[in-house]
Amino acid sequence: MKWNKYTLKTTSKAEDIVISTLADLGIQGVEIEDKQPLTEEDKRQMFVDILPDMPEDDGVAYLNFYLEPEDDNEAILKRVEEELEELRVFLDIGEGTIIRSETEDKDWINNWKQYFHQFYVDEILIIPSWEEVREEDRDKMIIHIDPGTAFGTGMHETTQLCIRQLKKYVKPGDEVLDVGTGSGILSIIALKLSAGHALGTDLDPCAVSAVEENKAVNGIPEGSFDMLIGNIIDDRQVQERAGYEKYDIVTANILADVLIPLTPVIKSRLKPGGIYITSGILDVKEQEVREAVEGAGLAVVEITRQGEWVSITARK
Ligand SMILES: C[S@@+](CC[C@H](N)C(=O)[O-])C[C@H]1O[C@@H](n2cnc3c(N)ncnc32)[C@H](O)[C@@H]1O
Numbered sequence: 629m630k631w632n633k634y635t636l637k638t639t640s641k642a643e644d645i646v647i648s649t650l651a652d653l654g655i656q657g658v659e660i661e662d663k664q665p666l667t668e669e670d671k672r673q674m675f676v677d678i679l680p681d682m683p684e685d686d687g688v689a690y691l692n693f694y695l696e697p698e699d700d701n702e703a704i705l706k707r708v709e710e711e712l713e714e715l716r717v718f719l720d721i722g723e724g725t726i727i728r729s730e731t732e733d734k735d736w737i738n739n740w741k742q743y744f745h746q747f748y749v750d751e752i753l754i755i756p757s758w759e760e761v762r763e764e765d766r767d768k769m770i771i772h773i774d775p776g777t778a779f780g781t782g783m784h785e786t787t788q789l790c791i792r793q794l795k796k797y798v799k800p801g802d803e804v805l806d807v808g809t810g811s812g813i814l815s816i817i818a819l820k821l822s823a824g825h826a827l828g829t830d831l832d833p834c835a836v837s838a839v840e841e842n843k844a845v846n847g848i849p850e851g852s853f854d855m856l857i858g859n860i861i862d863d864r865q866v867q868e869r870a871g872y873e874k875y876d877i878v879t880a881n882i883l884a885d886v887l888i889p890l891t892p893v894i895k896s897r898l899k900p901g902g903i904y905i906t907s908g909i910l911d912v913k914e915q916e917v918r919e920a921v922e923g924a925g926l927a928v929v930e931i932t933r934q935g936e937w938v939s940i941t942a943r944k
Pocket residue numbers: 672673675778779780781782784786787790807808809810811812813814829830831832835858859860861881882883886908
């Protein structure tokens with residue numbers, strides 16, 4: 629469907645309040661374009677390690693919102709303008725102008741799906757949950773994935789590095805902890821490789837629905853893959869619920885800057901002899917993560933690479 633796109637020019641200081649004013653008028657899903665630097669929390673959530681150089685923050689923010697052509701756009705815009713005038717009395721909202729353009733005919737939520745098709749990681753077939761399994765593939769190990777808005781189609785090099793390590797180290801009945809589970813892809817593969825139980829953790833609440841859907845499409849038995857939202861690095865409740873010296877395998881495909889404080893926490897979760905599979909490490913960060921792993925008292929057993937990405941596997 630074609631949408632009418634409107635761009636409201638305001639200030640980065642006023643953007644939150646303008647967005648909540650738009651929400652009060654029923655306008656959701658506002659995109660923000662500003663030059664504010666990302667916070668540490670933003671960087672963690674967005675899986676970015678090295679940021680491109682950003683232009684200097686000029687305090688200007690552009691807020692894009694979309695209206696359906698069938699709705700009375702003129703009436704909605706008039707109300708937006710009235711609300712902006714009221715805000716202007718006590719807040720610097722900058723220009724407060726609105727420019728209209730038309731979007732392309734796109735399904736914004738599902739557009740990325742055209743780039744995600746079935747593929748192999750060695751002999752494991754990873755297939756979007758909306759694609760058919762071909763007759764000749766029915767005897768393969770097949771992982772159905774719809775990541776929703778969580779991370780983890782399996783196409784990323786860092787995920788593939790973890791998958792190959794899981795293939796080497798998972799033993800029947802293993803207890804697996806999957807920190808930063810995203811779509812749940814690594815836990816599901818570990819379970820298909822004969823692990824007994826997986827616990828996934830993530831900061832992103834979107835991971836919950838993604839994991840539920842992927843458990844269902846992969847026929848994961850009830851009770852064999854549980855999920856916790858929270859930060860195991862510093863949240864005592866998550867740490868307690870994850871338990872101590874309990875896991876044969878821990879996977880963590882997260883940024884180096886997260887892996888470094890995470891590693892000592894993982895050491896006390898691993899059984900003696902347990903395996904810690906890390907990924908998400910850019911080659912320039914390899915040494916730092918290696919030092920954190922060895923500093924926590926784990927023995928590095930293998931370092932694997934794909935493109936500019938590194939995976940370090942260690943044993944307790
Ligand atoms: C690169 S994705 C990995 C997703 C999936 N495991 C995979 O391998 O494709 C990293 C995930 O870690 C999550 N994350 C980041 N920091 C975290 C933390 N401290 N604890 C748990 N999850 C975290 C992010 O929300 C994201 O879902």
